[in-house]
Amino acid sequence: MAMPTTKTPSPKKPTAKTLREGSTPKRTAILAAARELFLADGFDRTSVDAVAARAEVSKRTVYDYFGDKQTLLQAVVDGVGQSLISTIRRILDDTLTDPTEAADLEDVLVAFSMRIATDMLGSSEYVTLQRLVRAQSHHVPDGGENSMADAPEEALAERFAAFAEAGLLDVPDALLAADQFIALTFNVALNRFGSANAAEDARVRPLIVEGVRTFLRAYQAK
Known part of the structure; x- marks a missing residue:
């Protein structure tokens, strides 16, 4: 829905790594870039490198904020x-x-x-x-x-x-x-x-x- 029929993912189980909240502008940029690329290219063909490049942050920043690509998808x-x-x-x-x-x-x-x-x-x-x-x-x-x-x-x-x-x-x-x-x-x-x-x-x-x-x-x- 979603309202009537859409269901969204459950939170991913915590990992040993502690994720950083980080800066709001960078987090927003990463999420916007991931959303665009997941929609345009699909999950499998979207790399963390591509998300980082579009968001104009380092690949390490993406991993520090979200841990992995699945968690990034879930956040989007x-x-x-x-x-x-x-x-x-x-x-x-x-x-x-x-x-x-x-x-x-x-x-x-x-x-x-x-x-x-x-x-x-x-x-x-x-x-x-x-x-x-x-x-x-x-x-x-x-x-x-x-x-x-x-x-x-x-x-x-x-x-x-x-x-x-x-x-x-x-x-x-x-x-x-x-x-x-x-x-x-x-x-x-x-x-x-x-x-x-x-x-x-x-x-x-x-x-x-x-x-x-x-x-x-x-x-x-x-």
């Missing part, structure tokens, strides 16, 4: 994932403010969903995350997940719990409700069209609207 994926989480939280703050009337729920949930479908699922960051995870997942230790995997659902669950306290929703399990909301909206579009980018595909909005209505039939307080 995690950085993109955290950027997407920030986007999701901004959309939540912009759209899922506390409605005062039950009649407003459909409008705010559709507005939230459409923003996710355009600002997040339609973003270059999301495409980048998908490409990195799908193309490079066999190079990531354990092919696992990290803490961002459930972060969107947890953030949405917090809003649903607040709506329940206000008497607008009946959600005994807010996290389950968030999972089901995503399944009824974005995942339907992803499964049917292979994309949920509402900015490019007019078929996405009707699916989202119907998904929101189905969700409210199950969870809106009576």
Whole structure:
């Protein structure tokens, strides 16, 4: 996701070598260079020498900061994932403010969903995350997940719990409700069209609207 279907790598097991935090500008330059090269040339064909040259740092600096190429890949994926989480939280703050009337729920949930479908699922960051995870997942230790995997659902669950306290929703399990909301909206579009980018595909909005209505039939307080 990623939000609906994207999972990011689990942290690599610690090694005996202690990595340096180093200077922020150098770390940023290394990550930017690695991201560009992993996307353009793939993991296998990208060398640490090439990353160092593009970042204008020494090869030793790359190893001191990241340890090895797998850990560098993981750091790139995690950085993109955290950027997407920030986007999701901004959309939540912009759209899922506390409605005062039950009649407003459909409008705010559709507005939230459409923003996710355009600002997040339609973003270059999301495409980048998908490409990195799908193309490079066999190079990531354990092919696992990290803490961002459930972060969107947890953030949405917090809003649903607040709506329940206000008497607008009946959600005994807010996290389950968030999972089901995503399944009824974005995942339907992803499964049917292979994309949920509402900015490019007019078929996405009707699916989202119907998904929101189905969700409210199950969870809106009576």
